[in-house]
Amino acid sequence: MSDATQDGPMLAADGRPLKRSLARALRAQKLRALMLIAPLLIFILVTFIAPIVDMLFRSVENQIVSETLPRTVVALDEWDPSDVPEDDVYAALALDFYAATERREHTRLGSRLNYETTGMSSLFRKTGRGVDDIGEIYTDQFVDLNERWEDPLFWLPLVSDSGWLSSRPAEGEDRPLSLFRIDAEFEASFPRAAEAYETFARTIQQTDGDDPAEEEPWHLVYAALYHDLMAIHESGAGAEGLGRFDGPVFVEALEAVPGFETQSYRAAFEDIDEDWLDLEVWGTIEAFSDPFTAGYFLSSVDLQLTPQGIEAQPEDQRLYLLLFWRTLFMSGVITISCILLGYPIAYLLSNLPTRTSNLLLILVLLPFWTSLLVRTSAWKVLLQQQGVINDILVWIGLVADDSRLALINNQTGTIIAMTHILLPFMILPMFSVMKTIPPSYVRAAKSLGATNWTAFWRVYFPQSIPGIGAGCILVFILAIGYYITPELVGGRTGTFISNRIAFHISSSLNWGLAAALGSILLAVVLVLYWLYDRIVGIDNVKLG
Amino acid sequence: MDTKLPPYATFGQRVWFYGFRVLCGLIFFFLIAPIIIIIPLSFNAEDFFTFTPGMLALDPEAYSLHHYQDFFGEDGYPWLGLLIGIVVGAVLTVILKLVKGSLNLFPILIGAIFGLVIGKLTGLEGEEWMTPLRNSLMIAPVATILSVGFGTLAAIGLSQTHVPFKGAIMAILISPMIVPLIISAAGMYFFYSRIGLQGTYWGVVLAHAALGIPFVIITVTATLVGFDRSLTRAAANLGANPVTTFFRIQMPLILPGVISGGLFAFITSFDEVVVVIFVGSAGQQTLPWQMFTGLREQISPVILAAATILVAISIILLATVEMLRRRSERLRGIAPH
Numbered sequence: 001m002s003d004a005t006q007d008g009p010m011l012a013a014d015g016r017p018l019k020r021s022l023a024r025a026l027r028a029q030k031l032r033a034l035m036l037i038a039p040l041l042i043f044i045l046v047t048f049i050a051p052i053v054d055m056l057f058r059s060v061e062n063q064i065v066s067e068t069l070p071r072t073v074v075a076l077d078e079w080d081p082s083d084v085p086e087d088d089v090y091a092a093l094a095l096d097f098y099a100a101t102e103r104r105e106h107t108r109l110g111s112r113l114n115y116e117t118t119g120m121s122s123l124f125r126k127t128g129r130g131v132d133d134i135g136e137i138y139t140d141q142f143v144d145l146n147e148r149w150e151d152p153l154f155w156l157p158l159v160s161d162s163g164w165l166s167s168r169p170a171e172g173e174d175r176p177l178s179l180f181r182i183d184a185e186f187e188a189s190f191p192r193a194a195e196a197y198e199t200f201a202r203t204i205q206q207t208d209g210d211d212p213a214e215e216e217p218w219h220l221v222y223a224a225l226y227h228d229l230m231a232i233h234e235s236g237a238g239a240e241g242l243g244r245f246d247g248p249v250f251v252e253a254l255e256a257v258p259g260f261e262t263q264s265y266r267a268a269f270e271d272i273d274e275d276w277l278d279l280e281v282w283g284t285i286e287a288f289s290d291p292f293t294a295g296y297f298l299s300s301v302d303l304q305l306t307p308q309g310i311e312a313q314p315e316d317q318r319l320y321l322l323l324f325w326r327t328l329f330m331s332g333v334i335t336i337s338c339i340l341l342g343y344p345i346a347y348l349l350s351n352l353p354t355r356t357s358n359l360l361l362i363l364v365l366l367p368f369w370t371s372l373l374v375r376t377s378a379w380k381v382l383l384q385q386q387g388v389i390n391d392i393l394v395w396i397g398l399v400a401d402d403s404r405l406a407l408i409n410n411q412t413g414t415i416i417a418m419t420h421i422l423l424p425f426m427i428l429p430m431f432s433v434m435k436t437i438p439p440s441y442v443r444a445a446k447s448l449g450a451t452n453w454t455a456f457w458r459v460y461f462p463q464s465i466p467g468i469g470a471g472c473i474l475v476f477i478l479a480i481g482y483y484i485t486p487e488l489v490g491g492r493t494g495t496f497i498s499n500r501i502a503f504h505i506s507s508s509l510n511w512g513l514a515a516a517l518g519s520i521l522l523a524v525v526l527v528l529y530w531l532y533d534r535i536v537g538i539d540n541v542k543l544g
Numbered sequence: 545m546d547t548k549l550p551p552y553a554t555f556g557q558r559v560w561f562y563g564f565r566v567l568c569g570l571i572f573f574f575l576i577a578p579i580i581i582i583i584p585l586s587f588n589a590e591d592f593f594t595f596t597p598g599m600l601a602l603d604p605e606a607y608s609l610h611h612y613q614d615f616f617g618e619d620g621y622p623w624l625g626l627l628i629g630i631v632v633g634a635v636l637t638v639i640l641k642l643v644k645g646s647l648n649l650f651p652i653l654i655g656a657i658f659g660l661v662i663g664k665l666t667g668l669e670g671e672e673w674m675t676p677l678r679n680s681l682m683i684a685p686v687a688t689i690l691s692v693g694f695g696t697l698a699a700i701g702l703s704q705t706h707v708p709f710k711g712a713i714m715a716i717l718i719s720p721m722i723v724p725l726i727i728s729a730a731g732m733y734f735f736y737s738r739i740g741l742q743g744t745y746w747g748v749v750l751a752h753a754a755l756g757i758p759f760v761i762i763t764v765t766a767t768l769v770g771f772d773r774s775l776t777r778a779a780a781n782l783g784a785n786p787v788t789t790f791f792r793i794q795m796p797l798i799l800p801g802v803i804s805g806g807l808f809a810f811i812t813s814f815d816e817v818v819v820v821i822f823v824g825s826a827g828q829q830t831l832p833w834q835m836f837t838g839l840r841e842q843i844s845p846v847i848l849a850a851a852t853i854l855v856a857i858s859i860i861l862l863a864t865v866e867m868l869r870r871r872s873e874r875l876r877g878i879a880p881h
Contacts, residue, residue: 029706036701037713040694040757048720048754051731058734341571348568362862363572369858369865370579371815373835374851378578380839381585381593381848388581388594423575452560481724483818488839498726505730505822515734518727529722533715 052522059515062293065285068109069096073289081286084277090265091224094134095196098220099203101128115510116295116304117284123275130272134265135219138226141260146249149222156213158245159186159197168213180205180212189232189245192224223265229257283308296516320500320517327496330415331479337419338426338475339468346430346467350437361431368424376485379417383407383489409491417489422478426471429536433467470536477528481521497521579855586611586848593845611849616664617671625663629655673850676834683745683820683830684813687752691809694753695760696802700794702761703768714761721758725818728755733822743825751823752816756809763808767801767872800872804865811861815854 009017066073071092079085100106110124142149157165161181169175180201187194200221201212233254269276287305288295295305302318303310312318345364349357367375382388385404393399407413437460445455483498490499497517504514549561589608590596598606633655640651665678698717702710720728732751733742741747771794779789817832824833831850838847 026706029704030708033701033704033707036704037698037707040698040717041713043690043694044717044720044754044757047732047750048728049716051735052723052727053731054735054738055727055731341574344564344568345571348564360572362866363576365862365866366859367575367579369811369862371811371832371851371854371858373815373817373832373839374582374854374858375578377835377839377843377847377851378582380843381582382578384593386592386594388585391594420574420578452557477722481726483724483726484836488836498724501726501730502818502822505733511734514730518730521724522727525722525724525727529715529719533711 055515056519056522058512059296059519060292060294061512062288062295063291064109064112065288066291068100068105069093069285069289072096072285076282076286076289079282079286081279081283084266084279085282087264087266090269090276091192091227094131094223094265094268095199095220097127097131098134098218099199101131102203103207111509113284113288115299115513116288117280119275120281120284123273123281127269127272127276132219134268134272135221135223137261137263138222139219141256142222142225142253145253145256148249150216152213152216154249155197155217159183159194160212177205177211185244190225190228192228193221196221196224225253226257226260226262229254233257280306296512297520299513300516300520320497323495323497323500324520327480327498330411330418330494330496331476333415334418334422334479335426335472335475337415338423339472341419342423342426342430342471343464343468346427346434347464349427349431350434351439364424364427367420368428372421372484375421376417376488379413379420380408380489383413383416408489409494411490411494413489413491414486414494417485418479418482421485422475425474425478429470429474430464430467433470434464437463466535470532473528473532473535477525477532481525582848583852583855586845586852588845588848591845593843593848611845614846615673615849615853617674623663625659625661626656627659628663629657629659631655632659673831673834673846676829676831679828680814680830680832683748683752683828684810686749687756687813688806688810690749690753691756691760692802692806695757695805695809696764696798699761699764699768700798703765703771717761718758720755725755725816729819729822732819736823742823743828745828748820748824748828751819752813753809755816755819756812759808759812760802760805763805764798764801767798771797797875800868800875804868807861807865811858814857 009019012018012021014021069092072089075089075092076085079089097106100109106124106128107121110121113124114121139149148154159182161183164178164181167178169177180198182194182198197217200215200218204210204212204215266277275281283306293305298305298310299313300320302313302321304313349360349364352360384390385406385408387407389407390399390404394401394404399405407416441459441463442455445459446452450458480496481498482496483502486494486496487499487502490496498521501514501517501521504510504517549558553561584599585593585595587607587609588596588599589606589610596606630652633652636651636655637649661681665674665681701707702714707713728751732747736742736747736751741750775793775797776789779793780786784792814830815832816830817836820828820830820833821836824830831854835847835850838844
């Protein structure tokens, strides 16, 4: 041991400063504790926290529009929402739609947008069937001009990058074809046709594994080529500007295009469905073209994102605020009935001799340990119109046989069954608080002249409030997230927000909305959890 | 409140005293009756969900076991299993007798029960109730082992004197108990689909293990609260290394907490419906799932037989946990209260 009177810091036995040695020991201890906790923490983070975070992300994620219609979204940037878009937006839409139809993604996008504006799903499906006719008029005229336009092998050397062309596997060689690359020179001369051909070649390669050398290009490629040639023609550059494409076939086409019969992209879409001239359709696509959206959260509180901004849902589609309110209200009713039923029991248990109270406690713990499904099925059986409770009521004569009470598939059923299921969660925290209240206080109050009621209300009850608080928050937290019991005994009027979330996950497949509803519910629960931690402390949770 | 009514009590006090007891009796009745009442109903000979006149008259004809026969099905070889179980149990008993010198018939009984269950569950195909039971018995124990293994280690870590971010870590570890099951289920469904675990056995096991962990943490930390640190110091002083100290000193003392935590985790997984419906696929259909489907679609009286069996299981588990809790309190020198 170092001498306390010497100068400088106090030293440990090995000569190091004591402070540093202690800090080192402490650090080692901390590290050991963390090493023991780490495996579980990682496990929970991966299996539980990551899914929750994923759900939060999904509630705002909206990449489907910008992924399925990338060019349209860009073209719409300059759109004036008071008028039908320009023809180049329709051209972009045609190409996007063509590719999406080939990849069979247009119906998915249609159902996604249908959550926001009804009718989108059928519009997208109809357009998917009609879109491959757009541009056919140009194909026919090019082919009439020269049959070589029909030949995939005529196109390939013209438009392909020479490196890609030479890397093609030879006949009989078993090697996958690499992804198509467009020729830079072709792209410079014919930008629209290059984009259309590249989209065509890559899409057929990626979706069906087809070779562009064997497939006739889409009609859209011809339409794009027509527009490119017209642009060259109008600029007056003539055939000299075509670079290496000044062969006879191109020159012939360049001279013929002014006489072509034409059809605008907008007219083509109008032919398929007049809704494509509807500003609301375009407004919806525009409004949801961001990769992130608040749309799901707005839907969760009965609002909607329209081209004009945030608006309330139509009266007949408002549902979620009512459901949230019902969930909170019914959880409140259940919590209050649990207090009313639980308080006397906790009071009785904490004032009986230990042996008796331990015996009676088993009556509380048995329901606590019994499967939720067992208890729910018991109530389902008991509360039926032909069930035991109605039978007894009829037998006593309280209820006529032909007017049996409807106790199930409504709010009454949910409240009765859930009060029974959650009652132990109220009794146990109350009991553990009441056990610690010394009986001498009440006796003192009585000896000072208080009546039984005053002694209870002024002395005992205030001391039992922490138990009520703990039980209340616990029961309320558990109640607002309940799914199974409301689903089985709640019918139409007794269901909670959880049931709607489940419906959106498994039946309507509107996962974004399910995630948004879940996030709101989660936020409420986390606030209550935080309160519980502040009031009771999570370290003090007791089980039986 | 006094436990006995004093002889000088007034009429009002008497009314209050008995009235309060009657009230509590009614609430206890409300708690217990729904669970008890399905037991006789499950022996109903008819397909009704109420007491038939014959049952009320205690007519033996009105009672039958046929819902239980439907539950257990016809396949499986329980008698062979029972025989093998008894033989294995007997061999174990003999070995125990040779090793410890005391004769204990317990292993024979346990062996017989296990043999019966395993004999029943092997060699059956697509039975309506037995296949879900087998799935439950394949999922719950593995999930329990995972929860108990990770949970016990972490609880020991958390009970050290200096743990940084203890509050935050505890909040995260307890959260699976607090977050509504439908939210956990939704999140796991989305996330496990992304990583290819959705619809697999291991997806369900991992999900259930996560749900069981809070219970293990709570029960094990509770037994560690009264743990006397000088015991480990004494062991270290006598030359034991940390591993020996853990297994010889700490483990026996916290074992009751570990076992009851494990039982909680087991029952959590065994009773769980919401997560398994979303994370699992038809191949992982568990007993509660089958009950849920049955209750939602065509409610059949076999559900009552299944429920009765589950009640029996919960009574056994409750008794075990209570026994362990008292034993733990005795071991740690806390007087039962």
